Amino acid sequence: MKKGYGRKEFIINILSLVLLVILWHVLITLARNDIFNAPFIRLKDVPTPLETMNAFAGSLFAQTYGPALTYGIVDHVQASLERVIQGGIIAFIIGVPTGIGVGYSKLISNILNPVIEIVRNMPPMAWIPLAIFIFVAGGSIFIVFIGMVFPIILNTVHGVRSTDVRLIDAAKTLGASEAQVVTKVVIPTAFPSIIAGLRIGLGVGWMAIVAAEMVIRSPVGLGYFIWNMGDLGRYAEMVAGMLVIGVVGYIMNITILLLQKRFIRWVD
Amino acid sequence: MGRLVLKNVSRRFNGVIAISDLNLELKDGEFMCLLGPSGCGKTTLLRLVAGLDAPTEGELFLDGKKIEGVNKECGFVFQEYVLFPWRTVKGNIEFGPEVRMDGKEEREKIAQHYIDLVGLRGFEDHYPHELSGGMKQRVGIARAYANDPKLLLMDEPFGALDAQTRNLMQTELLRIWETEHISALFVTHSVDEAVYLSDRVVVMSARPGTVKEIFRNDLPRPRVRTSQEANALRDAILRSLGAEIKRAQSK
Numbered sequence: 037m038k039k040g041y042g043r044k045e046f047i048i049n050i051l052s053l054v055l056l057v058i059l060w061h062v063l064i065t066l067a068r069n070d071i072f073n074a075p076f077i078r079l080k081d082v083p084t085p086l087e088t089m090n091a092f093a094g095s096l097f098a099q100t101y102g103p104a105l106t107y108g109i110v111d112h113v114q115a116s117l118e119r120v121i122q123g124g125i126i127a128f129i130i131g132v133p134t135g136i137g138v139g140y141s142k143l144i145s146n147i148l149n150p151v152i153e154i155v156r157n158m159p160p161m162a163w164i165p166l167a168i169f170i171f172v173a174g175g176s177i178f179i180v181f182i183g184m185v186f187p188i189i190l191n192t193v194h195g196v197r198s199t200d201v202r203l204i205d206a207a208k209t210l211g212a213s214e215a216q217v218v219t220k221v222v223i224p225t226a227f228p229s230i231i232a233g234l235r236i237g238l239g240v241g242w243m244a245i246v247a248a249e250m251v252i253r254s255p256v257g258l259g260y261f262i263w264n265m266g267d268l269g270r271y272a273e274m275v276a277g278m279l280v281i282g283v284v285g286y287i288m289n290i291t292i293l294l295l296q297k298r299f300i301r302w303v304d
Numbered sequence: 305m306g307r308l309v310l311k312n313v314s315r316r317f318n319g320v321i322a323i324s325d326l327n328l329e330l331k332d333g334e335f336m337c338l339l340g341p342s343g344c345g346k347t348t349l350l351r352l353v354a355g356l357d358a359p360t361e362g363e364l365f366l367d368g369k370k371i372e373g374v375n376k377e378c379g380f381v382f383q384e385y386v387l388f389p390w391r392t393v394k395g396n397i398e399f400g401p402e403v404r405m406d407g408k409e410e411r412e413k414i415a416q417h418y419i420d421l422v423g424l425r426g427f428e429d430h431y432p433h434e435l436s437g438g439m440k441q442r443v444g445i446a447r448a449y450a451n452d453p454k455l456l457l458m459d460e461p462f463g464a465l466d467a468q469t470r471n472l473m474q475t476e477l478l479r480i481w482e483t484e485h486i487s488a489l490f491v492t493h494s495v496d497e498a499v500y501l502s503d504r505v506v507v508m509s510a511r512p513g514t515v516k517e518i519f520r521n522d523l524p525r526p527r528v529r530t531s532q533e534a535n536a537l538r539d540a541i542l543r544s545l546g547a548e549i550k551r552a553q554s555k
Contacts, residue, residue, distance in 0.1 A: 200386070202382060202384070202386045203386060203388060205354075205356050205380070205386075206380065206382065206386045206388075207388075207399070207403070208356065208374045209354050209355075209356065209374060209375070209376070209378055209379070209380040210376075210399050210400040210403060210447070210451055211376045211400055211403045211404050211451060212399075212403045213403070216403050220388075220399070220402075220403065221388070224388070224390045225390075227390070300390075301431065302389045302390040302391075302431045302432075302433065303389070303433075
């Protein structure tokens with residue numbers, strides 16, 4: 037079904053984005069001139085694409101007003117990314133071995149499954165109030181961890197369980213011990229799934245961090261930035277921040293997909 | 305080395321008798337083919353010898369040593385190749401030496417030797433999905449040999465290949481086998497293949513599987529597939545096998 041990505045596809049993709057921006061501009065302009073207004077929505081207050089771009093450019097870097105310092109979008113992105121990476125590393129370190137254990141051992145699966153099945157259905161956002169009072173610091177990192185660890189565990193379990201039993205037989209007849217079967221057959225089999233789990237987890241973690249930053253206050257972070265700009269009525273900056281979230285999330289996803297292609301050469 | 309003895313071997317699965325009271329002896333350096341109707345326990349028999357499965361009754365011995373647990377003296381060649389898809393040709397062949405903790409130099413020496421032997425020079429760094437069926441099975445054979453086994457177990461290794469590649473691979477297998485002479489137990493559905501390859505052909509009975517008849521095959525190698533003697537042997541085997549297939553179907 038899916039064929040390569042060529043010039044034609046690229047042009048269509050770009051056109052669709054351009055069209056969206058034009059539509060956005062037209063809608064806001066019509067609303068501001070009282071020509072057309074969508075019911076129940078105050079489109080007038082929404083910034084136009086151009087205003088958003090200006091706001092983005094104006095708040096990209098940190099600025100000082102006398103003794104006061106305001107962080108730029110760059111700082112906010114960096115702060116949010118750092119939290120996602122920290123939470124992600126912890127989620128990976130805990131999630132992958134847990135997934136291997138659950139996928140490979142019936143006993144571990146029976147012990148951990150009830151916990152996993154209940155806790156994974158509690159959205160990361162539901163943990164925010166708890167995180168605020170149990171963590172002196174790093175509450176938002178914990179929220180990222182909660183968001184990321186379950187996609188990683190579940191994908192690892194899936195990868196481990198998809199191991200071809202004949203490959204295990206082959207490894208055993210070639211002299212592999214039980215431990216070598218895990219390290220040399222089960223883990224390589226699960227590797228693409230583990231990376232897929234990491235990718236899905238990063239998406240969830242990125243959403244979770246923005247929500248967490250809106251509630252767990254710190255002076256930097258994209259979630260804080262958007263909330264603060266909204267509070268101050270600086271809607272152009274707020275929308276710019278929202279778009280930055282989308283673009284950064286997209287870049288993270290693409291990066292992992294490229295790494296996957298680069299390092300998993302055996303899948304055709 | 306490579307003398308296999310099966311004594312009164314039976315294997316039951318949940319009340320179904322797959323193999324019943326089977327006695328068989330494979331001489332040192334002998335090439336034996338197993339023929340039989342589908343479901344007569346040929347694959348089960350190979351798995352018992354490999355120690356991947358244990359008999360319900362009876363005992364198996366390789367060079368006088370009882371087979372208990374996975375038998376690491378066997379090289380197993382599978383019908384669907386069963387190569388490690390994330391390992392290159394070289395990586396697959398090195399698997400055995402690697403888990404036995406051979407040094408890197410030693411491993412590479414062994415791998416290169418068998419890559420050359422099976423005619424895969426130049427394909428060392430290819431992944432299995434980049435290879436044809438025949439080449440994949442060359443890797444499968446080299447991987448089994450690289451572990452320095454006393455006995456080769458082959459479960460319809462050429463069953464998934466087209467007829468021409470199959471004939472070519474039979475000739476190749478004999479060439480390799482004659483270079484590194486070890487005992488071989490070869491399961492097949494093809495009487496033609498059995499007559500071309502083996503020193504003895506075992507026809508197994510319909511389930512419960514046991515030895516029905518053993519045919520000696522002393523035709524000198526290289527064999528001519530269409531010679532009169534080969535045809536006569538084929539005819540005799542087909543008759544014996546045909547009766548069992550009929551029995552299996554009437555059940």
